[in-house]
Amino acid sequence: MFTGLDIEQLGKQYLSFAEELFGTMSSDWEYGGIEINDNPPHLRYYPDIGKIVISLSEKVRNDDVQLCFQLSHEICHILYPVMNTDDIEIDKRTVLNEGISTFFSILVIKNLCDIQFIIDNLREYNTNYYGAYVLVNELMSLDFQAIKKLRIVEPMINLIKLNHFDDAGVILPIELKIQLLQKFN
Numbered sequence: 001m002f003t004g005l006d007i008e009q010l011g012k013q014y015l016s017f018a019e020e021l022f023g024t025m026s027s028d029w030e031y032g033g034i035e036i037n038d039n040p041p042h043l044r045y046y047p048d049i050g051k052i053v054i055s056l057s058e059k060v061r062n063d064d065v066q067l068c069f070q071l072s073h074e075i076c077h078i079l080y081p082v083m084n085t086d087d088i089e090i091d092k093r094t095v096l097n098e099g100i101s102t103f104f105s106i107l108v109i110k111n112l113c114d115i116q117f118i119i120d121n122l123r124e125y126n127t128n129y130y131g132a133y134v135l136v137n138e139l140m141s142l143d144f145q146a147i148k149k150l151r152i153v154e155p156m157i158n159l160i161k162l163n164h165f166d167d168a169g170v171i172l173p174i175e176l177k178i179q180l181l182q183k184f185n
Contacts, residue, residue, distance in 0.1 A: 026155030099136030
């Protein structure tokens with residue numbers, strides 16, 4: 001049982017907020033809702049029916065912070081899925097991709113808990129997500145519209161290349177651009 005939050009309504013609110021910050025969903029997939037299972041949070045693709053579903057872990061059932069963090073993270077991935085409907089091979093994610101989702105999750109839960117505890121937890125137990133968050137946080141502090149600008153030039157985050165930053169008018173140090181475009185481990 002959830003702790004009083006309407007998960008589907010919350011998903012719609014987060015999707016609207018994410019699109020406002022980062023641009024609209026760019027995909028042939030149809031959003032199919034939310035499911036909960038024993039796996040870690042991820043997007044689940046149903047190529048036979050062209051739907052994409054947010055799959056959350058069982059941890060969300062009695063923990064509003066987990067629910068909001070996981071849901072908001074996966075909502076960002078819905079904006080630019082790493083699998084397309086024609087070719088069901090999954091593209092490798094970039095640091096930028098995972099950093100945006102982690103940045104958004106921290107933004108969403110900042111009023112629900114001690115956010116510094118969450119950031120410290122990421123730094124200690126999920127260093128790859130923490131590193132991606134730090135880089136996107138730097139990007140957003142330099143240009144809060146950067147993701148939206150980049151997605152006008154290339155809607156699919158994993159397909160962004162170095163020249164897209166200039167094309168989008170996003171001025172950053174070259175080192176930051178290179179780090180953001182690395183494959184996420």
